[in-house]
Amino acid sequence: MIVIDFLREQPLILLFLVAAIGYPLGLLRVGGSSLGIAAVLFVGLAFGALDPDLKLPEIIYQLGLVLFVYTIGLSSGPGFFRSLKRKGLRDNLFIVGAILLAAALTIGLHFALGLRPAQSAGLFAGSLTNTPALAGVLEYIKNSAPAATREQLLAEPVVGYSIAYPIGVIGMILAIALANWRWKPDYRAEARQLRDLGASAEQLVSVTVCVTQPAAEQALISDLMHTHAWRVIFVRRKHGGATALIDGTTRLAIGDLVSMTGTAEDIQPVIAYLGMPVADELALDRGSFDFRRVFVSNPAVFGRRLRDLALQARFGALVTRVRRGDIELLATGSSVLEPGDRVRVVALRERMREVSEFFGDSYRALSEIDLLTFSLGLVLGLLLGQIPFPLPGGSSFRLGIAGGPLLVALVLGTLERTGPLVWTVPYSANLTLRQMGLVLFLAAIGTRAGYVFASTLLSSSGLTLFLAGALITCTAALATLWIGYRWLRIPMSLLIGMLAGLQTNPAILSFATEQTGNDLPNIGYATVYPMAMISKIILAQIVLALLL
Numbered sequence: 001m002i003v004i005d006f007l008r009e010q011p012l013i014l015l016f017l018v019a020a021i022g023y024p025l026g027l028l029r030v031g032g033s034s035l036g037i038a039a040v041l042f043v044g045l046a047f048g049a050l051d052p053d054l055k056l057p058e059i060i061y062q063l064g065l066v067l068f069v070y071t072i073g074l075s076s077g078p079g080f081f082r083s084l085k086r087k088g089l090r091d092n093l094f095i096v097g098a099i100l101l102a103a104a105l106t107i108g109l110h111f112a113l114g115l116r117p118a119q120s121a122g123l124f125a126g127s128l129t130n131t132p133a134l135a136g137v138l139e140y141i142k143n144s145a146p147a148a149t150r151e152q153l154l155a156e157p158v159v160g161y162s163i164a165y166p167i168g169v170i171g172m173i174l175a176i177a178l179a180n181w182r183w184k185p186d187y188r189a190e191a192r193q194l195r196d197l198g199a200s201a202e203q204l205v206s207v208t209v210c211v212t213q214p215a216a217e218q219a220l221i222s223d224l225m226h227t228h229a230w231r232v233i234f235v236r237r238k239h240g241g242a243t244a245l246i247d248g249t250t251r252l253a254i255g256d257l258v259s260m261t262g263t264a265e266d267i268q269p270v271i272a273y274l275g276m277p278v279a280d281e282l283a284l285d286r287g288s289f290d291f292r293r294v295f296v297s298n299p300a301v302f303g304r305r306l307r308d309l310a311l312q313a314r315f316g317a318l319v320t321r322v323r324r325g326d327i328e329l330l331a332t333g334s335s336v337l338e339p340g341d342r343v344r345v346v347a348l349r350e351r352m353r354e355v356s357e358f359f360g361d362s363y364r365a366l367s368e369i370d371l372l373t374f375s376l377g378l379v380l381g382l383l384l385g386q387i388p389f390p391l392p393g394g395s396s397f398r399l400g401i402a403g404g405p406l407l408v409a410l411v412l413g414t415l416e417r418t419g420p421l422v423w424t425v426p427y428s429a430n431l432t433l434r435q436m437g438l439v440l441f442l443a444a445i446g447t448r449a450g451y452v453f454a455s456t457l458l459s460s461s462g463l464t465l466f467l468a469g470a471l472i473t474c475t476a477a478l479a480t481l482w483i484g485y486r487w488l489r490i491p492m493s494l495l496i497g498m499l500a501g502l503q504t505n506p507a508i509l510s511f512a513t514e515q516t517g518n519d520l521p522n523i524g525y526a527t528v529y530p531m532a533m534i535s536k537i538i539l540a541q542i543v544l545a546l547l548l
Contacts, residue, residue, distance in 0.1 A: 004051050011056050018044050018443040036514035037438055038173065038507040044446020045166060049454035056444040062401055064440025068506050069402050069529075070378055071434040073409025074424055075519070076526035078336075081414050088527055094484065095502050095528040096535050102128055102476040103539045109468045110547055115160075117547035122157030123465060125540050126164030127472035129505040130533070131402075131445075133540035134161045140541045144548075157544075162452040163462060164469030165445075171470055172508045175477035176496050180515060183485060185492035187516040194491060194520060204321060204328055206235075206283040207267050211256040212275030222248030230270050232262035233320050233330060235346055236282050236289065243288050245318050245346065259283040261320045262330060290349040293323070296341040297360030302424065303416030307333030317347035317355045324427050327519075336416055340426030369429050373421050377412050381405030402504065403533040410526060438506050476502070492516075497524025502532050 007014045022040030048055055103124060110120040118141060125133035137157045145153045179185075211217075219227070221234055225248075234246040238257040252258065258274065259282040260267060271277055283291075296302070301309060311317045319331040321344040329335065331343065347355045385404025399407065412423035425433070456462045480499055484490040490498070493516045500509035501524060512521035 048447035048450020061444030067437025074413035077413025118156035121544035122160030126161035129168040171473035381408035493520035494524035497521030501528035
């Protein structure tokens, strides 16, 4: 056909056509769920099935994957390392157990269905949607297979992989949809409970309290905060008609009006201890002090904690809230500023301009990414991915273009900056790059697998391989969700991100974040992704070695 010939010669048009069709399809909701951007994968499969040469170049898939995992790592780094201090070891062992289950099931199906060893190894990699695992299998065959049969053996894992890969995505998505229908998790409540991971918005309010309790006069504000573990920000104090900002050395007195910011839940015990709320909105008083939102665009403050900026000592100013994208967070001394944050500043009217200039307050300055640090981080990640790690028997494995950049990004995202080098990127830019990378990845992998998927599926062994892949994927998915949610009591927001991490698949993560409406799946994904990646690369080769 003329259209197919044209698209075959114009890969860029094919790329954007797949994206243009897939994106609106992903917005359609069926039964309360939608595919989101993952629909691009299925459109790519449909196009790829039309002609064996109708596929996007491999470099597009690689570029998309690298951009996606690197930006995920940058944004998820702090949450990843905080989660390891909690139950990260348990979560990683749990996910490795699920991968071992999939490997054992693959070996069982190999003997039950009479599959070829290399085909079964590819089936394992495809069922868990892991291209580096497939690459490890191919590398193992290259290094160990006799020259006479090497070419035939190299084709077998690809067939198993291509058949199992789509159901590896579809099966996981269906498992998440089934879990949502069966258990109806409250994602909003989970986001509030896990707000210390920095993944969810906080519904912040400002309240003015009149101090009426004598106990409130007995200690410094800093001592009260420490003793009662209050999670609020004290902002202003009106005493004897004069208004001043509150700091840790402030002592309250009976009759003082005090304004504070926090969630309604956190503020209630503070009100009960201090006195009673009043209608006088001290937070809106612009007599002596002014307040405004300021963009954080000055590289000198990127990656700095608020307490280290000494705003009260330098400017007599206080930051009460940090807005990151659509997420509003309570500003504490340990809050770390990132490019593109908007901070709510309270300061004397005559010093507000000075404070704004200190933070930068330039939207234009945030429109450009620091290409030096962004590119340098990617180079470090890609180099790490190429390092061979030895395995027993003389073989080796590599983290590849997905695992290397992710691990480096997790570290750099946690460091925030190294001297003058700022590793993070503005929140909005991160989301844009992440989405673009995901579209490139899904469109390319879909078109490249589409024809082999369709032709093998229609062959005599296609249905057998398809059902075997579906059984491996769905068993691993349902076991992970049931054990994780019902036995280990892992919040569903994190668990479905962990499930996407088990698959090391951006499409499933995209679907998971569509369901929750928050960034918690990214934390679950980043927590288990490195261990899942390494485990599957090693186990795919072990499965092949055991079956040969």
